[in-house]
Amino acid sequence: MESGPMSVDSAVLDPPAVPEGGANEPKHGGYSRFELELEFVQSLANPQYLNYLAARKFLTNPAFIAYLDYLQYWTRPPYLKYLTYPTATLKMLEILQQEKFRQDIISPDLAQAMIMEGMKTAVEWHREG
Amino acid sequence: MDKDMDGRFERLEKGIDNMVNALVKNNPSDKVAEDLLAAEAELSRGLKLLETHQNNYARIQQLRQETSLLDTQIKDIASSLWNMRKELKAIPTTTKPPDGSKHEFTTAELLAYARRISRNTLPPPGVTNGVDLSTSQPSTQPPDPEDSFRLQTQPSQTQTPNTSINLSFNGTVSTPGPISAPTPNMTTNNNDTQHTTTQLPPSQPPTKATAEARLPLHLKPAVDATHDATFLPWPSEAHIRQGGLAAIQRLVDAGIDPRGYDPAEEERKRKAEEQAKKEAEERARQERDAAERRMREERERMARERERARQMEGAGAGGGGGAERRDSVAIGGGAARKPKQFTFLGGDDDDDDEEDED
Numbered sequence A: 001m002e003s004g005p006m007s008v009d010s011a012v013l014d015p016p017a018v019p020e021g022g023a024n025e026p027k028h029g030g031y032s033r034f035e036l037e038l039e040f041v042q043s044l045a046n047p048q049y050l051n052y053l054a055a056r057k058f059l060t061n062p063a064f065i066a067y068l069d070y071l072q073y074w075t076r077p078p079y080l081k082y083l084t085y086p087t088a089t090l091k092m093l094e095i096l097q098q099e100k101f102r103q104d105i106i107s108p109d110l111a112q113a114m115i116m117e118g119m120k121t122a123v124e125w126h127r128e129g
Numbered sequence B: 001m002d003k004d005m006d007g008r009f010e011r012l013e014k015g016i017d018n019m020v021n022a023l024v025k026n027n028p029s030d031k032v033a034e035d036l037l038a039a040e041a042e043l044s045r046g047l048k049l050l051e052t053h054q055n056n057y058a059r060i061q062q063l064r065q066e067t068s069l070l071d072t073q074i075k076d077i078a079s080s081l082w083n084m085r086k087e088l089k090a091i092p093t094t095t096k097p098p099d100g101s102k103h104e105f106t107t108a109e110l111l112a113y114a115r116r117i118s119r120n121t122l123p124p125p126g127v128t129n130g131v132d133l134s135t136s137q138p139s140t141q142p143p144d145p146e147d148s149f150r151l152q153t154q155p156s157q158t159q160t161p162n163t164s165i166n167l168s169f170n171g172t173v174s175t176p177g178p179i180s181a182p183t184p185n186m187t188t189n190n191n192d193t194q195h196t197t198t199q200l201p202p203s204q205p206p207t208k209a210t211a212e213a214r215l216p217l218h219l220k221p222a223v224d225a226t227h228d229a230t231f232l233p234w235p236s237e238a239h240i241r242q243g244g245l246a247a248i249q250r251l252v253d254a255g256i257d258p259r260g261y262d263p264a265e266e267e268r269k270r271k272a273e274e275q276a277k278k279e280a281e282e283r284a285r286q287e288r289d290a291a292e293r294r295m296r297e298e299r300e301r302m303a304r305e306r307e308r309a310r311q312m313e314g315a316g317a318g319g320g321g322g323a324e325r326r327d328s329v330a331i332g333g334g335a336a337r338k339p340k341q342f343t344f345l346g347g348d349d350d351d352d353d354e355e356d357e358d
Helices: A033-043 A045-053 A060-073 A086-095 A100-106 A107-129 B004-026 B030-090 B109-121 B145-155 B163-169 B184-199 B203-214 B218-222 B236-244 B244-253 B261-315 B320-336 B339-358
Strands: none
Touching: A033 A060, A033 A086, A033 B244, A045 A107, A045 B236, A086 B109, B004 B030, B163 B244, B236 B244
């Protein structure tokens, strides 16, 4: 993000530091990189948003794909515990690494099917346990 | 040993032979006799030695036996040890857990996390996302009166494990949270409603229920807060639009580089500037007021002095001036109902004019 937002040559970044109340971090529009990336990785759990991104050809951009790979640090501690939508976020981040899914999600039908399935699962999962 | 013994026997036999020869020749000699004696003594010593030898040999045999016995014992032990070792090695071992805490988090942290994510992982009571939960609901529990009550009054609200009718009425559904938390609450409320329905005129939940029961079917969704409500296990579009990324997009659209730009900081700066400006204005106003007041006081003072001088004059001249003054006072007072000092000022002006005219 720091060096040319959408170029493939962007330097590989380390994951942002976990916030510890320090206010000396550079802000982007008032938000730290940690906050923005946390928000973004969770937004990726929304199939509609993915469909939107796919329609704007983000999901075929090599730089964006590299960024998706980079975002996988959210699957590891100490970042994991900051996800407030852990189930959908982790699954979506996982399948977003597959090229087939990145191509398929451009279909509104698939997005809609994922939304319906997600809503159905959300009310049904806790009945089985 | 045998050779040694043979030699001794030979010597004895030789001695005996010599002795016999000597006796045959009838020529016994002391020497032969002594030789025989010595040979005999030698033999008996040899025999004793042989006895010791035999004893020792027996002992050696015994010890050998013992040794072999012990050897077999050792072999047995060794083989059983080997077997045992093999068996021990064959036992599948579990890896030793690392020292210290097994997980990288504490129970409290885990519970706090569960609580934090609960509102995003479990739909609020009554929200079914259009899935019919009532058909496949396991009916292991006998239906209690509260249950049937709920099903009758709220057909659209099917039961989820932590659905509580009281919670949905109170609207406190922000944290569906741990199932254990609402349960005691629910039971106490159940008791409450039962008490009130038997003893008192219906309290809040029953009245609401009757009100709903009276409504026509097509209006019921209108009073059901959870009607058509959906639960998404991910951030909704509205969430995303309210987020920081959207805020940055707005900044970019407005032509501001978000890097290093903090709206809160800017707002604070702007407020501080405004405050400073306001303070400066306030100060200027106060100064102006003070100056005006000083001027007014000065004018009043001057007016009073003139009045006094005129009164002294008027007292000398007669009533004409007094009528004029009354007129002027009436004009000044009626003009704008100004404070008293302005009245004087108005009078003063008039007076001045009059005086000028005079």
